[in-house]
Amino acid sequence: MEENRITPHCELLLIGGSAGSLEVLFKLLPLLKADLPFPVVLVLHRRNSGDSSLTELLASKSSLFTSEVEDKDPILAGNIYLAPADYHLLIENDRSFSLDYSEKINYSRPSIDVTFESAANIYGCSVVAALLSGANEDGTRGLMAIQKAGGRTVAQLPATAQMPFMPQHAITSDAAGLVLDIPGMAHFFNTLE
Amino acid sequence: MIEDEDIDLLLNDLFDLYGYDFTSYSRASLQRRIERLCMLDKFPSFAELRYRVRNDPEYLKRFVEEITVNVTEMFRDPSFYKSLRDDILPVLGTKPFIRIWHAGCSTGEEVYSMAILLKEANLLRKSLLYATDLNPTVLEKVRKGIFPLTQMKQYSESYIASGGTRDFSSYYTANYGQAKFDSELSEKIIISTHNLVSDSSFNEFDLILCRNVLIYFDKKLQDRVLQLFDASLGTLSYLALGTKETLKFSVVQNKFKQLNREKIWKKIE
Structure with missing residues (x-):
């Protein structure tokens, strides 16, 4: 029975987004509490430019330490990690990142599916993943992998998304356990243990 | 999904039979590449991929080419x-x-x-x-x-x-x-x-x-x-x-x- 199921511990929060997702993060990140007991990984479709201004911009919105991932960085609680442009972001058994420059998936590198599936492999039921605004199908398969591993999934309420296609695609595919607006997501993430 | 133990078996085969040592490759990436190859070449199971690698030196060439990432470009960055x-x-x-x-x-x-x-x-x-x-x-x-x-x-x-x-x-x-x-x-x-x-x-x-x-x-x-x-x-x-x-x-x-x-x-x- 649902009420008796033990809620798994959250050890990793993944947030994937494409077109229109930056605005969401600019509102969402300031609402996250300063002592989140797990790491947050952002996988965003972005232009392939060498500059790191996006990291600085995101860091300015959050009290959590925010950095762009370098190869083999360890994944530590209370940090926000941004997937670098033009690499897939994978997770290793020892809970460190590795990067991969293989073919684009869903026309995207980084691909949200790739990171989500990799996280499901390593973290299993202790992953929570959210899919934000976007105009692409990326992310749905990843959410499904996380559900299959026992983790929890969230889609942004499409009516609140600048580009509703991506979260709607996840919802239609039954890949979203919860459908939340921005304050709803903030509340949900802040109460995860 | 392919299990870690299966990958270990395959990597041992590659080393013992052909001298290729992939055991220190990043595991997350290897796993993706092997799963991708299984799909591309339509192996019904991991065991069949392993059998082919063990018994077909011609296929080994393709395996090595596909398992390693060969995406590159001119004047990147x-x-x-x-x-x-x-x-x-x-x-x-x-x-x-x-x-x-x-x-x-x-x-x-x-x-x-x-x-x-x-x-x-x-x-x-x-x-x-x-x-x-x-x-x-x-x-x-x-x-x-x-x-x-x-x-x-x-x-x-x-x-x-x-x-x-x-x-x-x-x-x-x-x-x-x-x-x-x-x-x-x-x-x-x-x-x-x-x-x-x-x-x-x-x-x-x-x-x-x-x-x-x-x-x-x-x-x-x-x-x-x-x-x-x-x-x-x-x-x-x-x-x-x-x-x-x-x-x-x-x-x-x-x-x-x-x-x-x-x-x-x-x-x-």
Whole structure:
């Protein structure tokens, strides 16, 4: 029975987004509490430019330490990690990142599916993943992998998304356990243990 | 999904039967590549893939080519190439002879980019570019110097962004959808198989480029390879890695000094 199921511990929060997702993060990140007991990984479709201004911009919105991932960085609680442009972001058994420059998936590198599936492999039921605004199908398969591993999934309420296609695609595919607006997501993430 | 234990079995086969050691490759990436290959080649199960690898040496070639990532491009990260032009080549130009090693060069797009830089700096005549990879199939492509014509528009833009001022199309001849690069460039390229996991240093170099290769290795193997590079670099020499790779926390970090924002290090001792 649902009420008796033990809620798994959250050890990793993944947030994937494409077109229109930056605005969401600019509102969402300031609402996250300063002592989140797990790491947050952002996988965003972005232009392939060498500059790191996006990291600085995101860091300015959050009290959590925010950095762009370098190869083999360890994944530590209370940090926000941004997937670098033009690499897939994978997770290793020892809970460190590795990067991969293989073919684009869903026309995207980084691909949200790739990171989500990799996280499901390593973290299993202790992953929570959210899919934000976007105009692409990326992310749905990843959410499904996380559900299959026992983790929890969230889609942004499409009516609140600048580009509703991506979260709607996840919802239609039954890949979203919860459908939340921005304050709803903030509340949900802040109460995860 | 393929289990870790299955991958262990397969990696043991590869080592025992063929001498290829992938055990220190980044596991997350390997797993993806193996799952992808199972799908591409329609193996109904992992056991069937393993059987084919064990019993069909012809298939092994394809396996190695697909398991390793061979995605590369010309003038990737133009600001990196700009730094090579502005900061590194003028120093190397003072030497009587320039040896450059492209370690894990894949199909060779970066090697030809480098040859173009050298030509434009009037250094190509006294340079040799060593292009190595573990995979003989991709080296055949380096030898030919033929790349898809469809890529040339993007390569040309990156070339210009790297500080190139010539007409990029003057470096190749277009034919049947392919761009064949000038033999003046390929004549300076020496091609050989070399496995960073198991082979040792084979020369002394002034510049080693190994970009987006170490990301596929675990920390221990990264250290081994960096020591190999250290042993292969002479005085006043440089090491270049990919934009998200680092010498920080490696065994050789004290022997190198990073030059600027680009991932180029100067050997200091």
